[in-house]
Amino acid sequence: MIEWRTAADWSSQGLPDLPTSKVGLIDRAKREGWKSQKRQGRGGGLEYHYSSLPDRARAAYLLRHRKPAASAAPTEIPQDEAWASFDQLSQTLKDKAAFRLKVLTAVEALVDGGVGRVSAVEMVAADAEVSPATVRRWVRMVKGVERRNWLPALAPRHVGKTDRAECDPRAWDWYLGQYLTRRGPSHADTYRRLEEIAAIEGWVIPSAKTLERRVETDIDPLSVVLMREGMEALARRLPKQRRDETVFAAGEAVNGDGLKFDKLWVEFPDGEILNTATAWFFQDLRTRRILAWRLGKTENTDLFRLATYDLTGVCAPTVMYIDNTRVAANKLMTAGAENRRRFKKGDHDGVGLLIALGIEPRFTNPDKETGNPGAKPIERAFGIGGLHDKVATHPSLIDRGYSKATAIPYEELRAVIEHEVARHNAQTKRRTTACRGILSFDQAWEEATASITFRRFSERQRRLLLMVREVVSVSQTGEIAINAGRGAHAKNRYWTEASAALAGRKVVAHFDPENLHAGIHVYSLDGRYLFEADHMTSTAFNDTEKGREWNKNRARMIKAAKKQAEATTRMSKLEREELYGKAVRARAEEAGDPPAAPASSVVAAHFRQMPDPARDAEQPKVAPGVIDFAAMAARQRPSELAEDDDEQAEFMRRALAGVRARNGLPPAE
Template sequence: MKEWFTLAELLALNLPDLPTSERSLYRHAQDHWNGVAGCVQLRQGKTRPVVEYHVSLLPASAQWRLRQQPDGASWEEARARKNLLWSVFNRLPKGTKDVCEARLKVLVRVEQLVREAGLSRLAAIGVATHDAGIQKSAYYEWRKATEGLDPEDWLPALVPSSPAVNGIVPQMAECHPDAWDFLKSDYLRPEKPGFSACYRRLLEAAAIEGWSPIPSERSLRRRMEAEVPKAIQVVTREGRERAKTLYPSQRRNRTCFHAMEAVNMDGHQLDLFIRVPHREKPIRMYLVGIQDLYSNKILSWRLDEAETWEVVRLVVGDMVESFGIPEDMYIDNGRAFASKKISGGAKTRYRFKVRPEDPEGLLVALKIKPHFVLPKSGQSKPIERAWGDFAEDISKHPVCAGAYTGKKPTEKPDNYMRTAIDIEDLKRLIAHQVAEHNARTGRKTQIAKGRSFDAVFEESMQQPTTIVRRASEAQRFLWLLASETIKTHKGSGAVHFAGNRYWSRELNQHMGDQVTIRFDPDDLHGSIKVYDLKNRFICDAACIADTGFKDQDEGRVHARGRAEFDKATRAAAAAEQRFNQNQLAAILRKGQRDLQKAEPVHPKVTRIFTGKLAPEAVPVPAEDFEQGFSKAMARVAGASVHAFPRGDKAGK
């Protein structure tokens, strides 16, 4: 064991009964150690002499700690072993800890008899084991398990069937590495096989591959629980959705809002068979609703056979007409909510192909910012929790007895499909339950604090700082009418839709353009409202009905309408043309002036031409010309002339 120590080394060892700060330890050495002869020495360090102190100056407890420290091991390693011992002990059940405490009492009783009663160690062991009712061999086994450990670390070393080796309690029996990997791979599968079946397959594989050793099933089961985290077992055996519950859910603070500042919207399929007039068999329907995020109040709802953009449009319209226009709306990216007719034009809409000519959706037109969140998430859409209440209050209501389907096919009630509830009765029930849901007191939310959702909503709406936008009469057409994007006719600008033609004089300005039409699905023979892609109103286009081929009256009416249109167009054109062609020409002639002939412009510096000039033509004498002409005429006169054939035979 090392005998000489510096103050820095003693401070790092953190020995008992010694000061723990550098200044206190230095002062202690000045007061008690520096005057002891033979116990203080100077040793040359790297840059200056260093004072060292002999181990005999240390308190008895500190000397004992140094003697217990393993040779060649640092104090950090010893501390790591101590932490490992206690971490294992803390995970043990209470019954095992009680056994360890009973064994520790025997060891402590022996030390007390030796130190206080003056008995020999052998006699003390005999007395302590006799009083505890155990064999002496058990004492020697426990004492061996605590050998080399501090007395305060004896308790975790006395774990049953876990002898300490160098201060570390072994966890499990030894197993062949390949066998252990085989067992984990077999057990951690989505099929969730039983551990016993996996162990039997392990024994079969070990016999084939020659793996050894293979511990018992209980030992490997304990090792599986100790070494493989619970989260990994849940992910591999129960799926990712179940694993999400291992992480604490997020709690969002909604006190930053006021009533009608932010809402969330979702749909829920009711667990009911519903009787509707246009269907022979009962069907299941969706309840689509909007909830205020500040107060949790249900603002509007509708029933439909599916989550479509039409029902979403109507639910948004009900909310806007009754309470106003919110600033933000939290929805999932389902086909109905992320439809171009609802959220088209939103920058964060990640569904369907986005084109520049896409029209603005209902939310964008109303200046409502959509936020797309995770589906089936109560943290993202609190209305999911309201659906859980309605599943109990509506689907299991006595009025719906016999029409309840059960949450899953495996949970069908005995009276499954015994009857169905009429849709009108269901609407009255939903209206009553929604009103009761909003008016129920005793709510324990962070904002309600025992009040009802209605009371929280009304209180916030009465605050002077609550500003809610209201819709104008013109904006009502955005949700009262269905919309469709269509291309107008290139010739006249007419709109061809659903087998009908719609036209107005203003559409001539938009021939061949993409426009948005808004129409009443129940009255396609009425007029439609036409908007451009920026939702700017163009006109009301009336339906042009087809006429019979022999219908002369309709023909005359059509001709009269065309004549009136031509007359109005010509009048408008004449109004646009202020000057006729004669007036235009007169204005142009008035400004004309005779252009004088421009003088030729020569450069200031000229250069003499030095190249070859073209050869001049040589005149032909008159006598030579006459001789040549006579020779040509004689040559023509002497040539043979072919006679033109006569009759039906070729001339010879």
């Protein structure tokens, strides 16, 4: 606002009670002694201060040039009860408070400019089209309140009608218990049943509309959804997390899942007709392009394994997102992976095929209550209008496959799926981050792979995916037996010379389930390749030629083992004995002990003393009262004591047998 103006400027402002000519204004200024100063710059003359203007002119000038009112909400809102209550008001009441603040701000601006408060209130009230009494009431509302807290203080304090219709607590409890159930009864039906009970029990109840509104205002909406619709519906009401898949390069991360074509009956090459045909698809996370797929009778581990084999022909991903299901989280493919919550973990699980190939499996939760089955991008390719519907509504299949009689041949279904996958990848204007609403999945893949070099698997690595894996124990003979293809009484056995060194240890056998006679590849439990073992075929019982060949090979292996043993023990027995004896004598000399006499090499036999009557007669007699066991042993037989069953008889038998043995007598009959 400009505080100093010339007489010409003031007269041209159109303010009340001011002359409209320059001369008239100068005369009045001289007559009333207005505050003036010399004008700076060219022209000279005097300038007059606005405070010298008449009251009405000064008020009008201040109102015209006052500063805009402060924002309805201050920069820093104090967290007190006044502002908390203000935040709960409707926008209409907040606008009324803002208008009152604007009026009071204008009054204070006039007062600060030198206008009397009474005149300021009257002029602002007239400008705002409200009565001065109303403005004075607003002034009283902010008395003693800090200027920054005027807005909540000026808010209307009336809250409208707050009376609640009377309702018996038992009636309210019954109404909630009936309405908040998974059967989902309507408000109208619940209220009619409540009326029937209230008529008998004498309950006071409000109108049906009142109870319906009370449920909406008093009960948390999420609680209503949970109790009436369940956990799945509640999960749909919660916000979804948005993830950016462009953190991966093309081909670096994939996600996969199985799709069951349950709308179609399919005739497989073996003649079986099923409506469980399932395809496993792999999709690139960044570009959303479907990279590989495999069709089978049902969703199983072999289908997942072979689809992974097809995928490795396109790229070598480092991360794979799959569901934590029995099919995907099996030990064959994912043993050794962290966070695998399927099957019991053991110390001898070994390493799964994905881990062996350097692909990290990351498991998602397909449970509809605790997880989000639609979290993987591949789920969007299967949904409404996706591959499932496109295949079923293909022109060549649209009138077939709805029964066993109209079953679709397997090869024809496979060709249709291949065609629809190509159409799916080629559709333009995809609304994804990589496609930007312009490109197709194919174009996004080509754009993303133009400047990168893929990690590739060798054919030797890929062949692992054509084989099944079993953790088995090596027998003491070095044989490795697997459960696959076993009969009622025997298993397929494999052996090689190197397997004998692993007797009793657990190993991982990889084999082709389609050709069990082709041998197996053996790995350690930590994934190191060991050797290849050949299949051991059974031989006819009377095949002598096979027997001779077997014995020849056995003799050759024994001879080789002997040579190996001889090469292992290169020092002779005499050399070992001589060195040991030398060491013993040296220790004895250091200790000062006389050397031990060499052991006699004479073999002494045990000779029994021959009986001599003369010598025996000179033997001392047995004292009276002492049992002569020797005499008893010579004349008494154990059979004579056989009928005595007490402990004393048993003791006597053993004692007599010992005496006869020490005296060289034969055992008693």
